[in-house]
Amino acid sequence: MAQLVTMLVSVAGALLVSAVVFIGANRAVDSVRSxxxxxxxxxxxxxxLLVGAVVQHNGWLPRGPAVGGPLKEGWLLIGAGGIAGAAVGALIGKLAQPALTRRSHWEERLRPWVFVGPALVFVAGGLVLPGLRTLFLSFKNGTRGREPGFTLEHYTDIFTNRTFFTFEGWPSIFTSRLFIVGLAAAVVAAAAAWASSSLIVGGPARVAAATRLMRALKVVAVLLVVAVAVAFIESLVREPNRSEIMDVLTVIVSSRVTLWIAVVAAALILTAWLAARARGREAELDWGAPAASSLVIAAAILIVFGALSTLRGVVWNNIWWVVTVAGLSTVLGLLLAVLAERARGERIGKTLIFMPMAISMVGAAVIWDFMYEVQPMGNQTGLFNAVLQGLGFTPRGFFINATMIPWNNFWIMFIMVWIQTGFAMVVLAAAIRAVPEELTEAAEVDGASRAQVFWRVVMPQIRPTIIVVVTTLIVIVTKVFDLVKATTNGANRTNVLANEMFDQLRDRNFTSSSAFAVVLFALVLPVMIYNIRRLQRELA
Amino acid sequence: MTSPQTALMPTGLRLRRLAAEAPTWVMWLIVVVWTVPTIGLFVSSFRKVRDIDSSGWWTAWNDLDNLTFQNYRDIFRESAAQPSMWEFAFNSVAIVVPATIIPIAVAAFAAYGFAWMDFRGRNWLFIGLVSMIALPNQMAFVPLLQLFNGGARFTIPGVDWTLALLPDVGIANTAAAVWLTHTAFGLPLAVLLLHNFVSQLPRDIFEAARIDGASHFTIFCRLVVPLARPALAAFAVFQFLWTWNDYLIASVFLNENEPMTIALVNLVGERGQNFQLRFASAFVIMVVPLIVFFSLQRHFVRGLLAGSVKG
Known part of the structure; x- marks a missing residue:
């Protein structure tokens, strides 16, 4: 009970003080004129008051308390400073009183700061200055940042330590099934883009060829989608043992020569594409075509996903988190936003998908930890392992077993997808509803199919919103902490930057903890710069 | 299923009917996948330890008599291993209430100032403040922790004079440290949300009020606050969910008087022992935000859209 009273008193006190300060500041500005x-x-x-406090606190009076001593002993001194200040101030005010117009002008100039001042103080004191100090600390010698001198070792420690950052294992990118399927999807997408542009601008022979090609591509695309699904699910559930053929492949592609060939090929493709664009022939490849754009997105996600699953270390892992969660949540959210428009029970369904947003990450971790539960023997009590067992597979510890590396990460990421999909869905559904009906109706009158209306009319309209959703997710996911803490605490190479930062902080390694925070900051810096530019355009 | 009418339909038409139903099926399939985990937790929180360890929660329907409130009774009772959940719930409330009210008040002043007052550097300050949304909170932890634990000092280089800029006011390890941190971290988003709303209010009413001789302070109290109530509610829901569900800030700044999220993580840590209690605890923590979410969903969605769809 005593605790309750203390809490109520302190809350009321804090609010009262804030109100008095705000009203008092307004009254003070009122008095500039009157x-x-x-x-x-x-x-x-x-x-x-300020002078009194500084003098007292720093112990500049002969028999004052020492530096950092309790304020109580100096109330008298501080109070005296206040009274003296009031007298001096009133005297000056009486002697030198500027003209009324002048004072009105000052009042107008001062007033805004009373309103925006508190927010600026909080943000400067709670975010900007601490941020700068963190940057400063990350270059300091020692662990507490008290020793003199500067060093780069906290950063070199991160980027030379294998557990944090390494390029080892990059050759397995080329044998990663996701990567291969992703490349295939990219090739098919390019063909589809060419074919659909030919339908628009080509001569009769070319249209005939393009029509046939489009028909074939539709089949290939369906096959690819199936292949993607199979490759993806297989990557997730397979036991980690590689066949000998894969070993041979790995040796071949891991040579330096292969790397250079890949680099040169990529450079050539990029140059050719840029040259085509520069000549103003964008229509040659119609990336706006429904089939092409969906495949391009799928290919990009798969290639990046495949590449990141082979690069290990905390930094890469963090980037993998961002790509996976931001990509999957946005795609799923968009899918659901589109589906819900034509589904029955739209409102209830949406609410239920949105619900995880209200659940804490820690709660979500408990919920899913239990879904992934594995029992060494007897009945499986985790739903997923029960299903696996029922289908005849061996149950697995989804993220508690070292054999699951690197896919154990994916199962934790999925918890985040579960939480964030509702966010993407709600925002994107609102954007789709905001697309002017005249546009979609006009397209339908012109004979566009449903898919064409979506990809060529709706998508360009909601593009800014998609970007906002993705950037918001990037910011949220980059600093993921609670989920990893409450599921694996970083064991079995599931660690992320924020968790490492927290552990260093708890061990009172303030300088290296700061270095991890700065690396985190560097990851979201592009988003921050993008946001600033967007705001500038909006306010201009 | 097949009524006489559908049976007479041509196959193509029937397929098209089925295709038209497809969105409903796919959406509800995802809905089921999205809700089942939470249901599993809810059911398990009523089961006995022995049952949880030996059979899946979906078999609980077979013998409903085995369900019990014992887990809930246990977490609300004080024991040697863990204090009662009431204590943690109380700490959570002590953190959440001020951490929600203070940023709303401060952000409302600032939103009005940025939207309807003219001063030098307004746009730059606004952009700078709002861009802090993307700053990872981690960037502020070490300095804030040092500030709360020992005040701020500055040593003038060369002369070797140490100035105490801010005294150690003794708020380390108190809820007040967490309020202040939450306020600073929540403000950029709050200012953006409220500014978007307040700046859309019609110019005429402010001009009319100014001509009638109302001061900015009067306009703020009598016009802006009542009119911006939807936006204030939207952000209140946001900040409430964020502070109630927070684990990171509480675990950085508190060693005692910890909120419920920390209690839950402590329960998860000790695997095996008191295994069954985590489900009931997790559900107890979820109840309050879920009630807020379902009853104020409209406001929550509005806040989400105001913060992200614009521009």
């Missing part, structure tokens, strides 16, 4: 000496007197009080 009662000038009162204003200078109140400035004097502030200055006097």
């Amino acid at each position: 009662r000038w000496p009162a204003f200078t007197a109140s400035l004097g009080v502030l200055a006097g």
Whole structure:
């Protein structure tokens, strides 16, 4: 009960003090015009209190308390400073009173700061200055940042340590099934883009060829989708043993020569594409075509996903988190937003998918930890392992077993997807509803199919919203912490930057903890710069 | 299923009917996948330890008599291993209430100032403040922790004079440290949301009020606050969910008087022992935000859209 009273009193006190400060500041600005000496007197009080506090706190008086001593002993001194300040201020105000027009002008100039001041103080004191100090600390010698001198070792420690950052294992990118399927999808997408552009701008022979090609591509695309699904599911559930053929392949592609060939090929393709664009022939490849754009997105996600699953270390892992969760949540959210428009029970369904947003990450971790539960013998009590067992597979510890590396990460990421999909869905559904009906109706009148209306009319309209959703997710996912802490605590190579930062902080390694925070900051810096530019355009 | 009418339909038409139903099926399939885990937790929180360890929660329907409130009774009772959940719930409330109210008040002042007052550097300050949304909170932890634990000092280089800029006011390890941190971290988004709303209010009413001689303070109290109530509610829901569900900030700044999320993680840590209690605890923590979510979903969605769809 005593605790309850203390809490109520402190809450009420905090609110009362805030209100008094705000109203008082407004009154003080009022008095600039109407009662000038009162204003200078109140400035004097502030200055006097400040001087008194500084003098007392730093122990500059002969027999004052020591530096950092309790404030209580110096109330008298501080109070005296305030009274003296008030007197001096009132005197100055009486002696020198500027003209009324001048003071009105000052009042107008001062007033905004009373309103925006508190927010600026909080943000400067709670985010900007601490951020700068973190940057400073990350270059300091020692662990607490007290020792003199600067060093780069906290950063070199991160980027030379295998557990944090390494390029080892990059050759397995080329044998990663996701990567191979992704490349195939990219090739098919290019063909589809060419074919659909030919339908628009080509001669009769070319249209005939393009029509046939399109028909074939539709079949290939369906096969690819199936292949993607199979490759993906297989990557997730397979036991980690590689066949000998794969070993041979790995040796071949891991040579330096292969790397250079890949680099040169990529450069050539990029140059050719850029040259085509520069000549103003964008229509040659119609990336806006429904089939092409969906395949391009799928290919990009798969290639990046495949590449990141082979690069290990905390930094790469963090990037993998961002790509996977931001990509999957946005795609799923968009899918659901489109489906819900034509589904029955739209509102209830949406609410249920949106619900995880209200659940804490820690709660979500408990919920899913239990879904992934594995029992060494007897009945499986985790739903997933029960299903696996029922289908005749061996149950697995989804993220508690080392044999699951690197896919154990994916199962934790999926918890985040579960939470964030609702966010993407709600925002994108609102954007789709905001697309003017005249546009979609006009397209339908012109004979566009449903898919064409979506990809060529709706998608360009909601593109800014998609970007906002993706950037928001990037910011949220980059600093993922609670989920990893509450599921694996970083064991079995599931660690992320924020968790490492927290552990260093708890061990009171302030400088290296700061270095991890700065690396995190560097990851979201592009998003921050993008946001600033967007705001600038909006306010201009 | 097949009524006489559908049976007479040509196959193509029937297929098209089926295709038209496809969105409903796919959506509800995802809905089921999305809700089943939470249901599993809910059911398990009523089961006995022996049952949880030996059979899946979906078999609980077979013998409903075995369900019990014992887990809930246990977490709300004080024991040697863990204090009662009431204590943690109380700590959570002590953190959440001020951590929601203070940023709303501060952000409302600032939103009005940025939207309807003219001063030098307004756009730059606004952009700078709002861009802090993307700053990872981790960037502020070490300095804030040092500040709360020992005040701020500055040593003038060369002369070797140490100035105490801010005294150690003794708020380390108290809820007040967590309020202040939550306020600073929540403000950029709050200012953006409220600014978007307040700046859309019609210019005429402010001009009319100014001509009638109302000061900015009067306009703020009498016009802006009542009119911006939807936006204030939207952000309140946001900040409430964020502070109630927070684990990171509480675990960085508190060693005692910890909120419920920390209690839950402590329960998860000790595997095996008190295994069954985590489900009931997790559900107890979820109940409050879920009630807020379902009753104020409209406001929550509005806040989400105001913060992200614009522009």
